[in-house]
Structures are given as C-alpha cells and as structure tokens.
Amino acid sequence: MRTLSVALDARSYPIHIGTGLLADPGLILPYLKSKRVAVITNTVVGPLYLAPFVAALRERGLRVTEIVLPDGEAHKDWPTLNLIFDGLLGDRCDRSTTLIALGGGVVGDMVGFAAASYQRGVPFIQVPTTLLSQVDSSVGGKTAINHPLGKNMIGAFYQPRLVLADIATLGTLPDRELKAGLAEVIKYGLIRDLPFLDWIEANLDRLLARDGEALAEAVERSCRNKAEVVAADETEQGERATLNLGHTFGHAIETGLGYGEWLHGEAVAAGAVMAAELSRRLGWLSDADVERVRRIHERAGLPVKGAALGADRYLELMAHDKKVSDGTLRLVLLKAIGRAVITSEASTADIRAAIEACC
Amino acid sequence: MRTLSVALDARSYPIHIGTGLLADPGLILPYLKSKRVAVITNTVVGPLYLAPFVAALRERGLRVTEIVLPDGEAHKDWPTLNLIFDGLLGDRCDRSTTLIALGGGVVGDMVGFAAASYQRGVPFIQVPTTLLSQVDSSVGGKTAINHPLGKNMIGAFYQPRLVLADIATLGTLPDRELKAGLAEVIKYGLIRDLPFLDWIEANLDRLLARDGEALAEAVERSCRNKAEVVAADETEQGERATLNLGHTFGHAIETGLGYGEWLHGEAVAAGAVMAAELSRRLGWLSDADVERVRRIHERAGLPVKGAALGADRYLELMAHDKKVSDGTLRLVLLKAIGRAVITSEASTADIRAAIEACC
Incomplete structure (x- = not known):
C-alpha cells in the first residue's frame, strides 16, 4: 500500500493507494467519529462492491445505513442529493455519522456536498472506484452538484477524512x-x-x-x-x-x-x-x-x-x-x-x- | 452607531447597530469584493426597503442584482433557495459577487446558505430587519434550509463579512x-x-x-x-x-x-x-x-x-x-x-x- 498525505493543518488527511483495500475495514475505523456510518453508492457500483463492503463494516460492530443513487452525471442534481438527506434523516443519522462515498466522481462530489451540508457538516470518507475519481475528484475537497445553467455551480470546499483508492476496482471499469x-x-x-x-x-x-x-x-x-x-x-x-x-x-x-x-x-x-x-x-x-x-x-x-x-x-x-x-x-x-x-x-x-x- | 466585533481570526467581522444605517451605503462598500452585489429579500420586506436601498447602492456605482423570495418559514426550502441560484446564474453573477440578505431570519438563513454554496462560496452581508434576526440569527454564521423531516437540517457554518442592524426597520415590524x-x-x-x-x-x-x-x-x-x-x-x-x-x-x-x-x-x-x-x-x-x-x-x-x-x-x-x-x-x-x-x-x-x- 502506498500512502500520501494532503497537508491542510488540522484537516490533513491520508490517501491510501493499493490493491484490495476495500476488503480491509481496519483502514477506515480510525477515521470514524462514532459507530454510525452511511455508505452511499449508485446502481452501477452498488451491485459490484456494496454488499461485501457493508458486511465487513458490520462485522466490526458498525451500524451502517445504505443509500443507492441513480447512476450518471445527469443525476448530479438536487433531487438526487435529496435522496441522501432522505436516507440519512429516515434512518436518524446524527452529526457523528460518517458518510462514505463508494463510487466515481459523481458519487464523490454529491456525497461530499451532502456531508458538508447535512446538519451543517458531518465527516466523510472517499472510496473512489474509477480512475478519474482516484486521480482527481476524490482528493482536495471540491464538492458540488450541477444546476441547469452550469456545472458544479452549487457546492462547497469540504475535505474528506480519508481517501481509499483500491486499484482492484479499476478492473471492472468500462x-x-x-x-x-x-x-x-x-x-x-x-x-x-x-x-x-x-x-x-x-x-x-x-x-x-x-x-x-x-x-x-x-x-x-x-x-x-x-x-x-x-x-x-x-x-x-x-x-x-x-x-x-x-x-x-x-x-x-x-x-x-x-x-x-x-x-x-x-x-x-x-x-x-x-x-x-x-x-x-x-x-x-x-x-x-x-x-x-x-x-x-x-x-x-x-x-x-x-x-x-x-x-x-x-x-x-x-x-x-x-x-x-x-x-x-x-x-x-x-x-x-x-x-x-x-x-x-x-x-x-x-x-x-x-x-x-x-x- | 454602536459597533461590536465577532472575533474569528481572519474571518472576524463587525456588527453595526443604529438608526437609519440602511440609508448609508458607505457602511457596506468596504466589505465588498467587487462592484457586483445581489440583494435578496422577500415579498414583505422588499416593498418597504428594497428600492431605496438598491438605488443608494447603484448611486455608488455598484451593479445590483435583485431577487425577491416568497415570505415565510414555509418557504425556507430547496425550491426557494433555488430561486436565488436561478437569479444569480441568470444574471451571470460571478465568484466576486457579494450577496446581501435584506430581511428576517428566514431570508438571512437562506441567503447565507446560498452564499456558502454558490460556486462553492461567495461573500455575504446580513442586513437583518426583524428583532429576532438582529439579536440572533444574523450573527454567528449558522445558515440552513428546512427538510420535511427536520428544521435547519441542511446548511453550513458560514460567516458574513458584516452585519448591519438598522433599528429603524423595527418600526415596521408587526x-x-x-x-x-x-x-x-x-x-x-x-x-x-x-x-x-x-x-x-x-x-x-x-x-x-x-x-x-x-x-x-x-x-x-x-x-x-x-x-x-x-x-x-x-x-x-x-x-x-x-x-x-x-x-x-x-x-x-x-x-x-x-x-x-x-x-x-x-x-x-x-x-x-x-x-x-x-x-x-x-x-x-x-x-x-x-x-x-x-x-x-x-x-x-x-x-x-x-x-x-x-x-x-x-x-x-x-x-x-x-x-x-x-x-x-x-x-x-x-x-x-x-x-x-x-x-x-x-x-x-x-x-x-x-x-x-x-x-
């Protein structure tokens, strides 16, 4: 495993890069605020990786909320973002809940903005599963949704606590x-x-x-x-x-x-x-x-x-x-x-x- | 005029309190990032104060976008927030545009969250016109909209550059x-x-x-x-x-x-x-x-x-x-x-x- 750090004083965080990292919840546990997490993915990535990932987290005693969004840039919008809020509130996720973005750039951008905004800010972790999100969008805290008049027009600078780039997930990438x-x-x-x-x-x-x-x-x-x-x-x-x-x-x-x-x-x-x-x-x-x-x-x-x-x-x-x-x-x-x-x-x-x- | 300061290091800002402050754009000018501002108010406060306020700003050479929202806590929601984004994007307001919230707590909370989120953050100024917003919600950077499952569930901590509390506006308060x-x-x-x-x-x-x-x-x-x-x-x-x-x-x-x-x-x-x-x-x-x-x-x-x-x-x-x-x-x-x-x-x-x- 290779590890880099994004140096932002109190908000610094590591990027772990390696093969098979998704199977090791031990990498995630130190970055949680409580035993509550919400894993948010989409209809394409979910069937590939969600069940074993969530099972591994539950084995470690975590309470996991699962939220599956429709796939694609066309859904990087408010109604889809609101599905995250609906899921979090429906499951009574509180301010100590850590959101985990499992997917590509669209999922990461939306979960990041949801984390920035839910109850005025909860922690989040990026688990990018595409090359684009591993090399770019999961790192650096730019989060956003689109507006009909412009891309990424509504969002926040909000840094993750951890980025976990599992190279193995690139094997299923089209x-x-x-x-x-x-x-x-x-x-x-x-x-x-x-x-x-x-x-x-x-x-x-x-x-x-x-x-x-x-x-x-x-x-x-x-x-x-x-x-x-x-x-x-x-x-x-x-x-x-x-x-x-x-x-x-x-x-x-x-x-x-x-x-x-x-x-x-x-x-x-x-x-x-x-x-x-x-x-x-x-x-x-x-x-x-x-x-x-x-x-x-x-x-x-x-x-x-x-x-x-x-x-x-x-x-x-x-x-x-x-x-x-x-x-x-x-x-x-x-x-x-x-x-x-x-x-x-x-x-x-x-x-x-x-x-x-x-x- | 009485002036206090909210001490938050680089993000410290003053609160001016006095009678007739709304008529003096000189109090606002030092806190703008460029000559572009958007004044956002509602259908109740707008008819009372918007026209002279905007006229005074324009006299000082500012380009002003005006946005009027429906009034009331029932509209402290996403569709109304989106009216702000529509107005800003429709008028091509850029990252240097300062948003000015002219109204009570609902306007201030929504404009604050719009400022936190528009293009990932633009400056904003609070001009509270109700007692509640002058003594509480305009100060401290809590911004939010409501969700059907809970009040103020979606928002940000985002500080204004200036709070201008004109006691004269309390004269028209029900x-x-x-x-x-x-x-x-x-x-x-x-x-x-x-x-x-x-x-x-x-x-x-x-x-x-x-x-x-x-x-x-x-x-x-x-x-x-x-x-x-x-x-x-x-x-x-x-x-x-x-x-x-x-x-x-x-x-x-x-x-x-x-x-x-x-x-x-x-x-x-x-x-x-x-x-x-x-x-x-x-x-x-x-x-x-x-x-x-x-x-x-x-x-x-x-x-x-x-x-x-x-x-x-x-x-x-x-x-x-x-x-x-x-x-x-x-x-x-x-x-x-x-x-x-x-x-x-x-x-x-x-x-x-x-x-x-x-x-």
Whole structure:
C-alpha cells in the first residue's frame, strides 16, 4: 500500500493507494467519529462492491445505513442529493455519522456536498472506484452538484477524512471510463510535471492494458501533484485553478450537449487540445507542442476535437464559468508543456479561432 | 452607531447597530469584493426597503442584482433557495459577487446558505430587519434550509463579512414578530447574563413600546452575548449549543404543526418554559425560578405552553434533533437562572412529564 498525505493543518488527511483495500475495514475505523456510518453508492457500483463492503463494516460492530443513487452525471442534481438527506434523516443519522462515498466522481462530489451540508457538516470518507475519481475528484475537497445553467455551480470546499483508492476496482471499469480517467492523469503532466508526462507517454500501453503496477504508479503520481496543489491553495485563489486545464472548454461541451452525453474526462481531453491550440495562438506553444498534446490524448483513445456546438454557443457557455471574475473570463493555458498559467490575455477573437480550429 | 466585533481570526467581522444605517451605503462598500452585489429579500420586506436601498447602492456605482423570495418559514426550502441560484446564474453573477440578505431570519438563513454554496462560496452581508434576526440569527454564521423531516437540517457554518442592524426597520415590524424576537433576547439573560435579564425585566414595557434607545440597548447586549459564544465555539462543539435553550422543544412544535404555524420565537418561548420545568424536575430550579421564566415570557406576550401535539409526538420529533449524538438526546437546561448547561441527564420519563406539565 502506498500512502500520501494532503497537508491542510488540522484537516490533513491520508490517501491510501493499493490493491484490495476495500476488503480491509481496519483502514477506515480510525477515521470514524462514532459507530454510525452511511455508505452511499449508485446502481452501477452498488451491485459490484456494496454488499461485501457493508458486511465487513458490520462485522466490526458498525451500524451502517445504505443509500443507492441513480447512476450518471445527469443525476448530479438536487433531487438526487435529496435522496441522501432522505436516507440519512429516515434512518436518524446524527452529526457523528460518517458518510462514505463508494463510487466515481459523481458519487464523490454529491456525497461530499451532502456531508458538508447535512446538519451543517458531518465527516466523510472517499472510496473512489474509477480512475478519474482516484486521480482527481476524490482528493482536495471540491464538492458540488450541477444546476441547469452550469456545472458544479452549487457546492462547497469540504475535505474528506480519508481517501481509499483500491486499484482492484479499476478492473471492472468500462474501457471508456478508464480512458476518460487518463485525461486527468495526462493533465498533471501538462500543467506541472513534465517527467510524469514523459512517463505516461512511455507507459500508456501498460495503463490501457490495466497493468496494476502502472495504474498504482499513475494514481500515486497524480495524487501527489493534486495534494501539492491543494495544500498550497485549498480554495482556489490562485494555483489550484491550473488543475482546470481544459475544463472551461470541457464544461461548455458538457453543458451544451446536456450532462452525461460526453464523459467529463472526454470533454476535458478535447478542452485540453483547445487550450493548447489557443496557447499556440498566443505564441506560447509550438506546432509540435500542440501536436504532442493532441497525440497523447489520441493514443489514450480520447476525443481531440470539441463537440460541434458552434463558437457562439461555446463563448456563451464559457461566460458562465466559475473562473469568470468581475466579468472577465480567465483561462488556464500553457506557457510551455508542463507549465500552466491562469490568464485573461486571450482575446475573444483568439478564443473563437481556437474553438473553430478544434471542432 | 454602536459597533461590536465577532472575533474569528481572519474571518472576524463587525456588527453595526443604529438608526437609519440602511440609508448609508458607505457602511457596506468596504466589505465588498467587487462592484457586483445581489440583494435578496422577500415579498414583505422588499416593498418597504428594497428600492431605496438598491438605488443608494447603484448611486455608488455598484451593479445590483435583485431577487425577491416568497415570505415565510414555509418557504425556507430547496425550491426557494433555488430561486436565488436561478437569479444569480441568470444574471451571470460571478465568484466576486457579494450577496446581501435584506430581511428576517428566514431570508438571512437562506441567503447565507446560498452564499456558502454558490460556486462553492461567495461573500455575504446580513442586513437583518426583524428583532429576532438582529439579536440572533444574523450573527454567528449558522445558515440552513428546512427538510420535511427536520428544521435547519441542511446548511453550513458560514460567516458574513458584516452585519448591519438598522433599528429603524423595527418600526415596521408587526407586533407579533417583535414579541417573537424578545424570546431570543430573554434567552441570553436566562442562559448566561443575569444582569441583562434584570435589565429586560425592568425595561420590558419600553421594549414593547418600541423605544429606540431600549431596542438598540437590547440588540447590542444580545449581540455581545452571541458574539462571545460564537467566538469561543464557532461550530457548536460545546458552549454554543446553550444558545439553543428552548429550541429542541420549540423545533418539535414548529415541525409538528408544520413550518410557519407558530413563529420561531413563539416556539422558543414555550420551549424555554418547558426546559425550565424540566430543570426543576432535575432539582436545579425552584418553583419560583420556573415562575420567573414563565412570567417574563407572558409579560412579553409570548406563549408559555407548548402546542398540544401529545408527548409521544414531541419525543419522536425531538429524536430527530441535531443535538442528538450517537443516539443520545442532549438538552439545554438551566442549572440556575443565568446558567445553562448541555446535558443528557434527563430521563425520557422526566422529559415526558415536563412536556405534559406545559401543554
């Protein structure tokens, strides 16, 4: 088992990475506030992992509430969040109850926000079961639900007590989701870790073949990057925004098509290529750099062109982005491969041209 | 103008108390993050104060979004909260937008939770226009909405940047709401400030006659008590729970009758008498003490008996209270007049007897 730490003073917490961790409740027990837990999962992950996980917790004397949500980004909304509150209140879960998110990014984001809001805050633990959630969304305390007018618009910064990434769960992940997760892995290389980008390029075939050692290495190095950024800037006043490379374009795709049409990682992949193209137009990347960005995503089986929404619609959707400040759109772009910046330097004409070049 | 401070390190903020403060935007400007604000009020307070307040802000060059909610505790729910998000997103309010709550406790609680959750957190300012919100709910960062299974079950601890209590707004307050506010004023005397209780008893007629100086004094001394408690225990790990004297019984009344039937302060008044009666049964208060508690609420025109829900229903509703920890109901009771404690010492039989004696 590999263990990292997210350093946030009194709210610091460990990330355990390894194979078969789900079977060992001993890893979870030290992080509970009482003997009451609520395990929240969805209709896809539940049938695979819920029963043995809950049985193991009950064997240790815990009282467990089970809540199963509908699957998918389309359900990352208030009515589904309210199913969690209904379940917790129906079972009289009190303030000492620890919520455990068992699933991918959508489950983790929703359970995190439910934990932040239930009785004004209860502890929670992330047990991410997808590559995307293991390398990105389970770490760092960003929680949210969507609003019809924008993705992740309603949420909280709320840190888990523990992240438990069981590499074995990646064995049941559909190919398309594995690839979507790789988009966020690649992102760390692009924004701040050139040696990691080199490593990914050298090991991409092993990752696609689900080599356990390669996956554990990718998860660890991704989480290490994420933990460093989050420790330096928990509430995204600065550097943390660079983790959103490709996300402003990507969110426009997700919102424009309706949530759930493209996977988040797929939208981020296309968005990263668009950001690279825009960076080239600002004179920061070479043609070869852009091709490198395009090529690694293509090799990972990810989209390298945006959805054909039309540039006007992209610009309209991007204007709703959370990174808009005082009316100005800020974008995460690349000064070089391995070095992201947050900038308002791109003109609307440049952004439009980059969108048109990549759709 | 009287000014107090809530001492919470980097998140400390002032409370300004005075007459006519609403007309002076200069008090608000230093606390804004940008020139964008959203003023959120309801259909009762809006017609009285919204137009001149917004006009004054616009004169200072601010861009103002106006959102008017339906009035009342019955609307302290998700659909109404979502009206705030709809308004903010529809007007493209970004992360630098400051939300201003103009209204009573329900508006303040909802705007606070909206501010905590919108784009994972934007600044907010409380402009309480009722006695109850000026002396209690606007200070201390408790924000929430109700759930059909319990009051204030979904929310956040989220502090405002500024509280502006304009005593002039109490001039338009219905008598019933003024009296409901007095329940929380009396509460500070009962739980921790015997000299203040003596002062209230001596000045109750002036308060009921809306004497401006007496009201300002009551608001200041109440806020001073609240600020001290919040500074010592922001997230209610201990002492802060004593502010909930009468609230566990009171919430049962509010939930049992349906939100909005009794005013919150009315339910708290009856609840405080029930808590006093229960304290007597534990041997902590004398018959005369209980009579003193009953008498001051009665003089303030407040209910001194609970709603006739039946003891079983009270106990059932109280089991949902947020102060339940690991299955045990904790109550705020009085060791003496002026000294509250949080205790699990009361047996169900005692609680039942106290309920039956007070309904």
